[in-house]
């Protein structure tokens with residue numbers, strides 16, 4: 297087991313430390329288009345959008361398609377830590393965000409009710 301080192305923490309280019317998936321903010325503005333934005337928690341961040349999740353809505357079911365972080369965020373951490381470690385940590389962040397952070401139930405409910413409205 298490697299020594300715990302603060303410099304090994306994931307950080308946004310704005311300086312905000314991101315300890316784990318709970319630190320990200322999620323924005324559901326584009327959920328009707330099957331997209332959820334992943335934001336930096338620092339409201340003064342000049343990047344704001346760190347990544348996104350894509351999903352589709354078929355047969356009244358949400359199907360997760362893919363998630364990724366944008367290059368500036370990944371590159372920033374790759375140069376600070378190292379590429380292999382960064383990719384590993386950020387991949388886990390995406391998995392955790394998708395599984396634990398996103399309120400899929402709520403999204404589904406919203407999309408379903410929207411669909412009903414359209415049918416009347």
Ligand SMILES: [Zn+2]
Pocket residue numbers: 308309310311312336337338341342343344
């Ligand atoms: Zn930031």
